[in-house]
Amino acid sequence: MTATSARPARDLLSHRGIAAFVRSRWYPTVFQVPVAAVFGLVAYELLLGPSGAHDNAGTALMWVLWWPLVPLTFLLLGRFWCAVCPFATLSDLVQKAVGLNRPVPRFLKVYGIWVIDAAFLAITWADHVWGVVGSPWGSGVLLLLLTTAVVVSGAFFQRRTFCRYLCFLGGLSGNYSRAGMLQLRADPDVCATCTARAACYNGTATTPPCPLFSFPRQLDSMANCNLCASCVKSCPNDAITITVRPPARELWLVGRARLEESFLAMAIMGIVLIQNVTMLSVWQDALDWIERTTGITSYPVIFTAAFLVAVSLPVLLLTVAAWVAAPESRESVRQNFARFGYALIPLDVAAHVAHNLFHLLAEGKAVVFTLGGLIGSPAGGSTAVVGQATISVLQYALLAAGLGLSVLTGHRISVNRHGAGSIARSVAAPTLVLVLAFGALNAVLFALPMAHRM
Numbered sequence: 001m002t003a004t005s006a007r008p009a010r011d012l013l014s015h016r017g018i019a020a021f022v023r024s025r026w027y028p029t030v031f032q033v034p035v036a037a038v039f040g041l042v043a044y045e046l047l048l049g050p051s052g053a054h055d056n057a058g059t060a061l062m063w064v065l066w067w068p069l070v071p072l073t074f075l076l077l078g079r080f081w082c083a084v085c086p087f088a089t090l091s092d093l094v095q096k097a098v099g100l101n102r103p104v105p106r107f108l109k110v111y112g113i114w115v116i117d118a119a120f121l122a123i124t125w126a127d128h129v130w131g132v133v134g135s136p137w138g139s140g141v142l143l144l145l146l147t148t149a150v151v152v153s154g155a156f157f158q159r160r161t162f163c164r165y166l167c168f169l170g171g172l173s174g175n176y177s178r179a180g181m182l183q184l185r186a187d188p189d190v191c192a193t194c195t196a197r198a199a200c201y202n203g204t205a206t207t208p209p210c211p212l213f214s215f216p217r218q219l220d221s222m223a224n225c226n227l228c229a230s231c232v233k234s235c236p237n238d239a240i241t242i243t244v245r246p247p248a249r250e251l252w253l254v255g256r257a258r259l260e261e262s263f264l265a266m267a268i269m270g271i272v273l274i275q276n277v278t279m280l281s282v283w284q285d286a287l288d289w290i291e292r293t294t295g296i297t298s299y300p301v302i303f304t305a306a307f308l309v310a311v312s313l314p315v316l317l318l319t320v321a322a323w324v325a326a327p328e329s330r331e332s333v334r335q336n337f338a339r340f341g342y343a344l345i346p347l348d349v350a351a352h353v354a355h356n357l358f359h360l361l362a363e364g365k366a367v368v369f370t371l372g373g374l375i376g377s378p379a380g381g382s383t384a385v386v387g388q389a390t391i392s393v394l395q396y397a398l399l400a401a402g403l404g405l406s407v408l409t410g411h412r413i414s415v416n417r418h419g420a421g422s423i424a425r426s427v428a429a430p431t432l433v434l435v436l437a438f439g440a441l442n443a444v445l446f447a448l449p450m451a452h453r454m
Contacts, residue, residue, distance in 0.1 A: 010243050010244055011241040011242065011243050012182075012242045012243065012244070013232065013240070013241060013242055022229045022232055022233075022242075023229070023232060023233050027229055028080075028083045028084055028228055028229070031083075031084040032083075032084045032086075032089050035084045035085070035086060036086045036089055038061065039086040041057070041058070041061070042057075042058040042061050042062050042143075043058070043140065043143055044058070045057045045058030045059075045061075045136065046058035046059065046062070046136045046137070046139045046140030046143065047136075047137070047140040047144075049136060050136065051136060051137065052136075053133075053134050053135065053136060054366065054370075055370060055373065056136040056370060057367075057370035057371050057373070057374055058136055058139065058140070059133075059136050059139060059370075060366045060367045060369075060370045060371075061367060061370075061371075062139060063133050063139070063359070064359055064360065064363050064364060064366050064367055065360065065364070065367050067356060067359075068353070068356030068357060068359055068360035069360065070169075070173075071172075071176060071349060071352050071353050071356065072353055074172075074173050074176035074177050074179075074180055074349070075176065075179060075180055075181065075247065075349055075353075076180070076181055076182075077180065077181075077182055077227065078177040078180040078181075078182045078183075078184075078222045078225065078226075078227055079170075079173045079174065079177045079180075079222065079223075079224075079225060079226040079227065080182075080226060080227045081173060081226075082163055082170060082173060082212075082226035083226040083227055083228040085163070085169075087146060087147070087150045087162070087163070087167070088160055088163050088211070088226075090147065090150050090151065090154070091150050091151075091153060091154035091160050091162055091163065092154070092160070092208075092211075093154075094150070094151050094154030094155055095154045095155070095158075095159075098155050099154060099155060099156075099158075100155065100156050100157075101157070101158050102156055102157050102158065103157070103158060104157055104158060104161050104164075104165065104213070105157075108161065108165040108166070109165070112164070112165030112166065113165075113171060113258070113260040113261065113264070114260050115165070115166060116165070116166065116167065116168055116170065116171030116264070117171065117260060117263060117264050117267065119166070119168040119171075120168040120171060120172060120264070120267070120268075120271075121267060121271075121311060123142070123168055124271050124275075124307075125303075125304065125307055128278060128303050128307070129299070129300045129303060129304070146167075149162060149166060150162050153166065159209060159210070159211050159212070159213060160211040160212060163211065163212060163226075164211075164212045164213055164224060171264060172264075172268070174223035174224060174261075175223070175261060175264055175265055175268070175345055175348070176345065176348070176349050177222045177223055177225075178221060178222060178223055178248075178250045178251050178254075178342070178345060179247055179248045179250070179251060179345050179346050179349055179405070180222055180247070180250075181244055181245060181246070181247050182222065182227065182242060182243070182244060182245070183222060183242070183243050183244075183245045183250070184216070184219065184222065184225050184227060184231075184240065184241070184242050185216070185219060185240070185241055185243070186200065186216035186217045186219065186231075186235075186239050186240055186241075187239040187240075187241070188217065190237045190238075190239035191216075191217040191237075191239055194236075194237055194239070196235070196236045196237070198215065198217075199234045199235065199236060200215070200216045200217070200230075200231035200234055200235045200240070201214075201215045201216070201231070203230065203234055204234045206233075207230050207233045207234040208230050209230065210228075210230055210231060211226065211228060211230070212224045212225065212226060216231045216235075216239075216240060220253075220255055221250060221254075221255075222250060223261075227242070247346070247405060248345070248346045248405045248406075248408070248409050251342045251343070251345055251346070251409045251413070252408075252409055252412035252413055252416060253416060254339065254342050254413070257335070257338040257339040257341075257342065258338060259334060259337065259338040259341075261338075261341065261342070262318070262337055262338050262339075262340070262341020262342060262344075263315060263341065265341045265342065265344045265345050265348055266314040266315045266318050266341055266344060267311050267314070267315065268348045268352065269314040269344055269347070269348055269351070269438055270310040270311035270312070270313060270314045270315075271310070271311065272348070272351045272352050272355055272442070273310050273314075273441065273442070273445070274306060274307055274310035274311075275355060276355055276442070276445040276446070276450070277306075277310070277445065278303070278306075279450045279451045280445070280448050280449070280450060280451070281448075281449065281451075282448070287299070287302060290302055314344075314438070317434055317437075318337055318340065318341060318344070318431070318434060319333065319337055320430075321336075321340065321430035321431050321433070321434050322334075322335075322336035322337040322340065322430075322431075323336075324430040325340070325426070325427045325428075325429075325430050325431070328423055328426040328427045329417070329418065329423075329427045336427075339413060339417070340410060340413060340414075340428075340431040342409065342413065343406050343409045343410035343413055343431050343432075343435060344406060344434075344435065344438070345406070345409070346401075346402045346403075346405035346406045346409060347399075347402040347403055347405075347406040347435060347438060347439060347442075348402075349402060350398045350399050350401055350402020350403070350405075351399065351402065351438075351442045353398055354394075354395040354396075354398040354399050354402075354442070354446065355446075357391065357394055357395055357398070358391055358395070358450050360385070361384065361385045361386050361390070361391045361394075362383065362384050362385075362388070362391060362450075363383045363384070364383065364384075364385040365381075365382065365383040365384065365385060366383045369383070392446065392447075395446045396443065396446065399439065399442055399443060399446065402439075403435065403436070403439040406435045406439075407432055407435055407436070410428050410431045410432050410435060411424075411425075411428050411432070413428070414427045414428035415428075
């Protein structure tokens with residue numbers, strides 16, 4: 001029996017048309033080209049277009065359309081965005097032209113995810129302090145800084161070092177893709193007899209190596225697979241499968257739980273909460289109260305304090321939950337924190353998408369209006385795609401789904417570790433209480449009127 005005939009029916013590569021397309025030279029180029037073209041338009045508009053965000057097509061495309069949709073792609077398609085991202089394409093071009101192909105520094109291998117965590121927090125903080133999202137020029141400068149980092153990384157280091165170890169969006173996508181619905185794996189039985197010298201990892205004369213340094217034979221997570229299909233094309237034994245799986249299933253079965261990934265999951269929860277709070281009228285009331293009671297009027301000072309509290313609070317609460325669970329689990333607080341932080345990822349995704357859904361559906365027509373202005377057909381009127389009632393229904397549906405998946409994930413993590421029984425329930429209980437509390441808090445915030453971005 002050949003590897004192809006043994007493929008499970010749920011393997012997407014068992015379908016002849018899909019397999020032919022994925023193995024062709026057009027994949028993923030057919031997606032990279034239009035994405036790069038749109039990216040060029042966005043960069044041009046941000047740096048040279050109208051100074052007002054409401055008139056700038058780059059701002060609308062980047063923050064009203066792309067940013068709300070990209071987390072959803074992580075859930076449906078894993079890190080596929082990273083395969084078509086213009087920064088990844090630029091890194092490849094720089095590497096081919098002037099790349100020194102030096103090994104990835106050990107510092108990045110060990111601490112890269114912490115660098116990513118810090119960059120993600122810094123960019124979010126900078127947006128509120130300097131108004132990056134509301135300023136086309138600010139968004140353009142952010143793109144220029146990222147582009148510079150990509151060029152330097154591509155010029156010095158192997159493969160897509162920036163994407164794997166430095167990109168703030170790569171860290172976010174890695175976490176979210178663990179909850180994604182696509183899974184790439186290699187058949188271990190076929191790999192055990194392979195004589196191709198790890199062509200799936202090292203590439204061939206016609207196929208590049210894995211850009212994110214993932215060896216398919218050892219792959220147990222989609223955090224560092226962008227579905228570029230280089231391994232599919234280079235494997236001489238047809239041993240790679242791409243299957244559809246239930247959302248969040250990978251999170252139940254995490255082998256080596258990493259503290260820094262759980263920290264990012266909790267930090268994202270805090271970021272979503274502070275993003276919601278600062279777009280509510282109560283935020284202005286809070287600013288007025290602080291000014292009256294303390295005399296502090298500096299917005300950067302006030303927001304920095306609020307930001308630190310919002311990011312630290314989920315981390316602190318999970319630490320408490322891990323401490324409460326420690327006696328029953330017979331594991332350290334650090335181990336419990338690292339393991340159960342993954343249970344918050346489905347709720348992270350849901351709250352993040354639900355928050356951005358407001359911008360997409362309440363301001364989505366801004367994309368049409370600003371693009372029309374580029375061709376001399378400006379339009380006006382409401383930017384809403386649907387009414388607030390519909391947006392609220394969708395937000396709560398997403399939140400309920402994320403909450404359910406997080407509860408299920410926390411339970412399954414404990415059962416897989418401690419077996420079905422009272423111990424597993426006791427160990428999972430503190431985390432599940434925390435999940436329910438964050439779900440309720442998000443539900444309350446989504447019930448309040450939110451300000452528009454554009």
